[in-house]
Amino acid sequence: MTTLTGTGKLVRLILRRDRLLMLWIPILSVIPLSYVASLNEIYPTAAGRQQYADASAGNAGFVALYGRPYGSSLGELVAWRSGFIPVMVGLISLLAVIRHTRTEEEAGRRELLGSTVVGRHAGLAAALTTTFGANVVLALLMGLALIGQGLPAAGSFALGAECAAAGWVFAAVGGLTAQLTDGAGSARGIAVGTLGAAYVLRIAGDLSGSGDGVLSWVSPIAWVVRIHAYGGDHWWLLSLAACLTAVLGMVAVALSARRDVGAGLLPARLGPATAAPGLRTPLALAWRLHRNLLAGWVAGFTVLGVVLGGLAKNIGDLARDNVMQDILARMGGTGALIDAYLASMMSLLGLIAAAYAIQATLRLRSEESALRAEPLLAASVGRLRWAGSHITFSVLGPAAALTAAGLAAGLAHGLNTGDVGRDLPRVLAGAIVQLPAVWVLAAIAIALSGLLPRLVPAAWGALAVCLLLGLVGAAMRLSQGLMDVSPFTHIPKAPAAAVSAAPLVWLVVIAVAIATAGLAALRRRDIPVI
Known part of the structure; x- marks a missing residue:
């Protein structure tokens, strides 16, 4: 039996358990369609869209929420307005991985499954595989939906890939933090804090002038946003996200092999043996x-x-x-x-x-x-x-x-x-x-x-x-x-x-x-x- 034995069966189990939760995929994939409709209605001319892009680039609130506009075409404005979707995808992805790794251990189900023909790393592999696959489906659905609105195919799939790349990176972050603590709540706190720090770094980079400074290259959220769908389609930036995902995944596997089932690498903070009167x-x-x-x-x-x-x-x-x-x-x-x-x-x-x-x-x-x-x-x-x-x-x-x-x-x-x-x-x-x-x-x-x-x-x-x-x-x-x-x-x-x-x-x-x-x-x- 290898360390990945039973991964396929665990993937099917996750898909069955999360069949309702998977609704987040079609929901997020159609959000950019609303931007296409509203921008077409309110800014039907190129001059109006250029005016909107110029005004938005000078507003700190819009730059903080969506990033810095990099063009004024319909596709570029839709991609810019979708700048918060990668954060949402990253949050859902890390929560999904922790749910099927650390939460399973905390509830005792991992130990029960581990007593059967299931490899040591099968649970982590199944959680990552399922989440990665869900992000790929999201990218395809989003791309096809935007193509249906008359936008260029390359840019449409680039926007979908932007969201999927963020999901991959933070799914790996969730897999890593699941090895650190013995509680799912602590693992989620560390992972969400990491996502928040990446988002803050993206904001700081975008607000510091042109947005091409050092801070813009520290945050993976900034990497995926700078793919610039419909405005150059910098596909090579996906390699940065892929490399980081691979590194984080390998570190998570290595840490998983160094700990006991149900335990975390960080020491648990034990409370007093006797409860205080206030409890x-x-x-x-x-x-x-x-x-x-x-x-x-x-x-x-x-x-x-x-x-x-x-x-x-x-x-x-x-x-x-x-x-x-x-x-x-x-x-x-x-x-x-x-x-x-x-x-x-x-x-x-x-x-x-x-x-x-x-x-x-x-x-x-x-x-x-x-x-x-x-x-x-x-x-x-x-x-x-x-x-x-x-x-x-x-x-x-x-x-x-x-x-x-x-x-x-x-x-x-x-x-x-x-x-x-x-x-x-x-x-x-x-x-x-x-x-x-x-x-x-x-x-x-x-x-x-x-x-x-x-x-x-x-x-x-x-x-x-x-x-x-x-x-x-x-x-x-x-x-x-x-x-x-x-x-x-x-x-x-x-x-x-x-x-x-x-x-x-x-x-x-x-x-x-x-x-x-x-x-x-x-x-x-x-x-x-x-």
């Missing part, structure tokens, strides 16, 4: 489990709020011939240009906060599947009390994060305009009104945990649908009935529009009803369900 209640234990994650999200939202609020005053520079005003108004509502920008950014923060709400809610399922919930429930702790301790963070955690972002954005914008007393409450309200929609998605995760515990990853699918409708729904002229599927469609576009209480109340009622159904099922079903 006597389920809520106190939940606080211990959630506090680091919550602190990280609140800190990240604060930074985002400062950046987005600080850029609001400069958005007016893009409103040449009132063209960009139409774009931002469609994204975030009606009203003044800056208010529309702030409304769109608060909607985006609401979607991000929903990711935290789902993550916090799914801690219920992870505690159950890891067999840590059963000892608690065997004592005097009831099921609803245990579940409520975690749901508290899925409800109040997003509120804390959005409040921090709203305060930071409002303060930064108010300092720029010189009217903090007026702008801070308006921006804060725009952030806070996102909460009912966030709670609906958290309630869906609660319902799945109670009714269909094996399908709890589908909660991420609900978020993906909301994200897709929010990003491309208007540009692709989807019907209002389909747009209304997303709870975020019903949120008032503050501060660009007046806040109406009725839709917020209805969303809260819907969230409570869905969560109640999930908790009722959780109270009756078997625990654990593996």
Whole structure:
């Protein structure tokens, strides 16, 4: 038996388990199509597109989000607007690899499979092979979709390859970090931190003049963006990503051979043998489990709020011939240009906060599947009390994060305009009104945990649908009935529009009803369900 024996069977097992999660491939592949539609409609002439590219190149916010524009043709602008997709692909890829390596070990399934005819490195090889293949499929679908819109084939497949290359690199990063720690959470933290550092380096390189400095060649995110689809198609940059992927993969294999199954190379930090008095209640234990994650999200939202609020005053520079005003108004509502920008950014923060709400809610399922919930429930702790301790963070955690972002954005914008007393409450309200929609998605995760515990990853699918409708729904002229599927469609576009209480109340009622159904099922079903 070789170290790779059983890899093919594990690949089939992963494909079967992730058949619903694979929906991220078609979802991401159609996002650039919305850019084709909107750019064709709003900038039908070459002169208009050139004006848009020139204005965007001088705006730090757009450069930070998408990179520096390198041309003004339709294809070049579509590729530039797609500059954040490689980051999303990299995040999904590293999470997928960790899910099928370190998470499997933490749950004890790797050891069970390893007792059969399965090689030592088969699990890692299967996770990487599946993720690499998913990225190739994404590249092909994206290329074919863009060709269908009349764009050149070479540039279309170059844009797809750009996204796939980012996925390959960070899939290998996920495979490497899975060898370092004995917990999936720590492995994800290291891998996501690496992705964040690469993105920050890309931003720093693009903002430091021409974007061709040293920092631009340190980050793999910068490498793939500089393929310049439709504007030169620098295919040779894929070799850099391929070489880095190969090196990281070989290091991951070498580290895997040096450790015991279930253990990590980094020493585990052991806690005290006796629990502190403050851990006597389920809520106190939940606080211990959630506090680091919550602190990280609140800190990240604060930074985002400062950046987005600080850029609001400069958005007016893009409103040449009132063209960009139409774009931002469609994204975030009606009203003044800056208010529309702030409304769109608060909607985006609401979607991000929903990711935290789902993550916090799914801690219920992870505690159950890891067999840590059963000892608690065997004592005097009831099921609803245990579940409520975690749901508290899925409800109040997003509120804390959005409040921090709203305060930071409002303060930064108010300092720029010189009217903090007026702008801070308006921006804060725009952030806070996102909460009912966030709670609906958290309630869906609660319902799945109670009714269909094996399908709890589908909660991420609900978020993906909301994200897709929010990003491309208007540009692709989807019907209002389909747009209304997303709870975020019903949120008032503050501060660009007046806040109406009725839709917020209805969303809260819907969230409570869905969560109640999930908790009722959780109270009756078997625990654990593996």
